[in-house]
Amino acid sequence: MPLPTVPYSVPDLSAGESLARAQAFYERLNHRRTVREFSARPIPEGVLEQCILAAGTAPSGAHKQPWRFVVVRDPIVKRAIREAAEKEEHDNYEWRMSEAWKRDLEPLGTDEHKPFLEVAPALIVVMALKHGDEGPEALHYYVQESVGIACGLLIAALHTAGLATLTHTPSPMGFLQKVLERPAHERPFVLLPVGYPAKGCQVPDLHRKSLGELSVWL
Numbered sequence: 001m002p003l004p005t006v007p008y009s010v011p012d013l014s015a016g017e018s019l020a021r022a023q024a025f026y027e028r029l030n031h032r033r034t035v036r037e038f039s040a041r042p043i044p045e046g047v048l049e050q051c052i053l054a055a056g057t058a059p060s061g062a063h064k065q066p067w068r069f070v071v072v073r074d075p076i077v078k079r080a081i082r083e084a085a086e087k088e089e090h091d092n093y094e095w096r097m098s099e100a101w102k103r104d105l106e107p108l109g110t111d112e113h114k115p116f117l118e119v120a121p122a123l124i125v126v127m128a129l130k131h132g133d134e135g136p137e138a139l140h141y142y143v144q145e146s147v148g149i150a151c152g153l154l155i156a157a158l159h160t161a162g163l164a165t166l167t168h169t170p171s172p173m174g175f176l177q178k179v180l181e182r183p184a185h186e187r188p189f190v191l192l193p194v195g196y197p198a199k200g201c202q203v204p205d206l207h208r209k210s211l212g213e214l215s216v217w218l
């Protein structure tokens with residue numbers, strides 16, 4: 001049965017207003033940087049809730065909304081996550097990652113130590129739902145694509161709210177399911193430490209692809 005429909009339109013912008021908004025949005029997002037040093041400054045009440053609602057506006061396969069956002073603020077849980085993540089990352093840097101991979105990461109200065117997992121006031125663990133909460137017969141479609149889009153919106157929303165994030169993908173991530181006591185159909189997808197950059201925080205002076213490099217127009 002098709003859903004009932006409701007009227008829909010987009011704001012009727014002039015060409016100039018359209019371009020101005022597109023430019024302003026790009027400039028705002030281009031200011032975003034992944035931060036690895038966080039301060040303990042608390043996040044204002046209600047901000048994470050709004051950003052998660054923004055993430056939940058993402059399109060998804062058959063509108064199944066195959067995501068859940070687990071917000072961790074409890075220092076004991078943050079410490080458990082840090083300990084487990086550092087154990088996995090130790091093995092990654094020690095023997096699981098190729099030499100080429102480690103060389104590629106060198107300019108970014110990452111290593112197996114993840115203090116941000118305890119210092120950042122909140123960690124958002126984005127879960128991809130393999131199927132609906134009702135059970136395996138509640139099928140989900142294009143889960144990776146859908147959750148990936150939701151993560152992009154979440155990162156953009158957090159940035160817009162003046163917060164910094166780090167896109168952390170400890171690997172393998174199975175430990176998160178255990179530490180967070182989540183059911184088996186919730187698969188950790190990405191972990192975002194969220195907060196404010198530490199005083200004197202530095203980020204690598206990296207450059208983004210130009211329009212010519214990142215697009216093809218036919």
Ligand code: IYR
Nearest residue numbers: 089105110111112169170171
């Ligand atoms: N997961 C490891 C390694 C790592 C991999 C990529 I690709 C990065 O962009 C950064 C780090 C870690 O978190 O250190």
